Amino acid sequence: MTPATIRDVAKRAGVGVGTVSRVLNDRPFVSDATHQKVLSAIEALDYTPSPIARRLSLRKTLTIAVIVPFFTRPSFVERLRGVEFALADSEYDLVLFNVETTDKRDAYFHDVPRRERVDGLLIISLSPRDADVERFLQAKVPTVLVDARHPRLSRAVIDDVAGGRLATQHLIELGHRKIAYVSDFLENPFNFVSSRDRHEGYRQALTAAGIPFQPAYHQQGEHGRQQAREMAHTLLALPDPPTAIFAASDTQAIGVLEAAQDAGISVPEDLSVIGYDDIEIAEYLQLTTIRQPLFASGVEGVELLLEAIANPPPTAQQVHLPTRLVARRTTGRLVD
């Protein structure tokens, strides 16, 4: 049983296909009587318009591609949820691409942003390089970034510099002067920028407090809990170990907590630990952290993108989203 077509509806209603189309698309110049006839035929035939045919005719794919590295979980989940939520009532389909290798990232950055394939592109956490951006712009595929950056692209901005500053200030206000930072490599093949921005904020807060930066207090590694655990071990084994550690994400903060446990160090009495994200498990762990509006970043990214599709902006736009300190029990006043 083949699905009914617009011609079937037109025939059944005794009208022309143009009239059926006008009814389907709420166009004027259809009499009430004719309108009713068409609706009856549509119902009788259980007709649904073919999205493919419609897209070809309109020359729009009605598709938004979302490229996101799943390994940034759990933060990407809430961002993606915001994206899906914002697109759910639009006419666009959300097509998903997960990146786990730089090869995959490069392939998707090359193959996905084509006008005949997608109407818009949303990239989460992966900052594109100039050549990538040149291609997106040349293809005239509206592109928006979330948790990523390029000067020529619009983006939903969570101010990670301010977030890093906030985290570090919190530790400073608790009396800490030996404050370490555990993060991803600031320079990394996926071109993540959030650890870098949080580092910038960390440095700014130190400077503002007149605390000299100690290179040994910044440990960089691959993203992950285990890697953060090892970095924390290195820090705790220093001749003059830090009294506080700011981890660039909650996942990494957990690794730091593990290292403290390994070393028999009491948190927050002997070591304060602050994370970033406020993922769900942070509450259970009573982890002090910086909360970023993950869901809202997804929603705002989509809003920017839909606007860029409808009305291409002359220059890159930015929507700013605030971070917030959530003080729990892994940070405490420095005691001698």
Add this chain to the structure above:
Amino acid sequence: MTPATIRDVAKRAGVGVGTVSRVLNDRPFVSDATHQKVLSAIEALDYTPSPIARRLSLRKTLTIAVIVPFFTRPSFVERLRGVEFALADSEYDLVLFNVETTDKRDAYFHDVPRRERVDGLLIISLSPRDADVERFLQAKVPTVLVDARHPRLSRAVIDDVAGGRLATQHLIELGHRKIAYVSDFLENPFNFVSSRDRHEGYRQALTAAGIPFQPAYHQQGEHGRQQAREMAHTLLALPDPPTAIFAASDTQAIGVLEAAQDAGISVPEDLSVIGYDDIEIAEYLQLTTIRQPLFASGVEGVELLLEAIANPPPTAQQVHLPTRLVARRTTGRLVD
């Protein structure tokens, strides 16, 4: 600058559109010389075929819809990752739908499975009702379930009955006789079945060990950590409290751990706790759990679906995936 079309390529190569199509689709009956001419023209024009036009012509949407409730995180993430992985090298686009309310579930179950919209449907964790299934079958949309069940649909099966039995047997082997089960409501509006199956396994293991089931030892609630925490409080406040608790998911196990902490109960010395899933944080918490192959369930679901699209099976198929006990430090031998 409008994207080049097949007609542009044909003109530039000095051939007919049928010949270009044969080259694009690796059809025979194209001479080497002509083949080269077409490839050169394609390259010169940076031509990419329009997926929409192709889909309309082929009468295939080349789209797989995935309907999944994000609130089952973190387990859905790894399933979805398996799905994306399995579809990445196929010709299909993965279109994502998140369900957070039964209204949304119903809307998607009604609107998405249409032949003119999708070539196949993958449903994660949401068991469809008879009326839903009738509609999928009538629409002739191949549908596969992952972590869900209906007798008329194919599915990737993780044997949750066996998993529940395994968890409970582990506790029994440690000497426990007062074993409680904390789960979602067995009857729930989303029609989740995994808690019910794990409950079945729990009951089977009790019966096999000659341990009578005590209704007070089964606490049901909404899915979530806080809810599990409250249920655990109820159990621990019983006149004859359990010495072990099997939580239907790791997330709920964390809630149970919180309640034990709240009540000053030592784990595993005074209370053994076992979860289900082996989510990432389980290792940090040293949680004993049942590991299910989440990624593989996504991959297998897609394999089943692609096969069902290519060769519709006469009856519902099943692929079985095993569970495994991961004994860590939240379960221990019962001490008087």
Add this chain to the structure above:
DNA sequence: AACAAGAATGGAACCGGTTCCATTCTATCA
């Protein structure tokens, strides 16, 4: 050289919508 068979090719028809223009209908005004 003529014929036959198979390879190679071109392009009209088709997929199922949207749109725009020619045509018809309707209502109003002089």
Add this chain to the structure above:
DNA sequence: TGATAGAATGGAACCGGTTCCATTCTTGTT
């Protein structure tokens, strides 16, 4: 009543691919 203007309508052309059949070309056989 006839003319005019605006509303309503039908359907051909179009979107950009795929396919299949009529036609042409090429090669081998007699």
